Amino acid sequence: MTQEKIYDRSSFKPVPGEIGDLLEGVGSYGSERGWMGGEVDHRAICERMIEMEAEPFSIVVYCEHLDGKHRYRKKYVEMSREKIVSELDEIVWRRFFDMINEEMGRYLEHSRDPDDEHLKTLVEKYRPEALEILTADYEEFYPRSWKKKLEQGKHTMPRTRIKCERRFEMPEPFNWWDERNAFQQYYVIPQAASIARAGIP
Numbered sequence: 001m002t003q004e005k006i007y008d009r010s011s012f013k014p015v016p017g018e019i020g021d022l023l024e025g026v027g028s029y030g031s032e033r034g035w036m037g038g039e040v041d042h043r044a045i046c047e048r049m050i051e052m053e054a055e056p057f058s059i060v061v062y063c064e065h066l067d068g069k070h071r072y073r074k075k076y077v078e079m080s081r082e083k084i085v086s087e088l089d090e091i092v093w094r095r096f097f098d099m100i101n102e103e104m105g106r107y108l109e110h111s112r113d114p115d116d117e118h119l120k121t122l123v124e125k126y127r128p129e130a131l132e133i134l135t136a137d138y139e140e141f142y143p144r145s146w147k148k149k150l151e152q153g154k155h156t157m158p159r160t161r162i163k164c165e166r167r168f169e170m171p172e173p174f175n176w177w178d179e180r181n182a183f184q185q186y187y188v189i190p191q192a193a194s195i196a197r198a199g200i201p
Helices: 017-023 042-051 087-108 117-141 146-152
Strands: 057-062 077-084 159-166 183-189 194-200
Touching (some): 117 146
Antiparallel strands (some): 057 183
């Protein structure tokens, strides 16, 4: 039996004083563009950094992927339920998104659709084709019971799924985390009290 190893603060070496000084106050820093008034031109940002004699640095934080056996343990993940579209409408959106988007774009050139009534009409328009695709899938995956499954009508009903988001109990600003990436890189400009984050695939 594999034993579970638990790490806490005592498991890590003390942070060197100079590093602690460097990180002091980072949690209160603002977004990367606030100090530039929303400027996105790289040359202008670079020139401004030279003017202020900025000394930027970056921090890379690595996190191991969560073992699958912990995926549904509340100690490690935040779990919530969310409503999703029916199995049939999922096929509508997956297969016919471009057509719906194009038709909806043309409609919105001269009309409004605040209650999504026209959008619902477009989804309904493509459901017969989506049903043909779904029927073929059922015939392949459930050769003995596909007719019964379709007759039950569950494929047309909205569904609920459990959403699991990993817990990252990190101090600010390192709690900005995208769990799709094992690495997170933080870019810091102390002179501008600015920090930005980017995931590294």
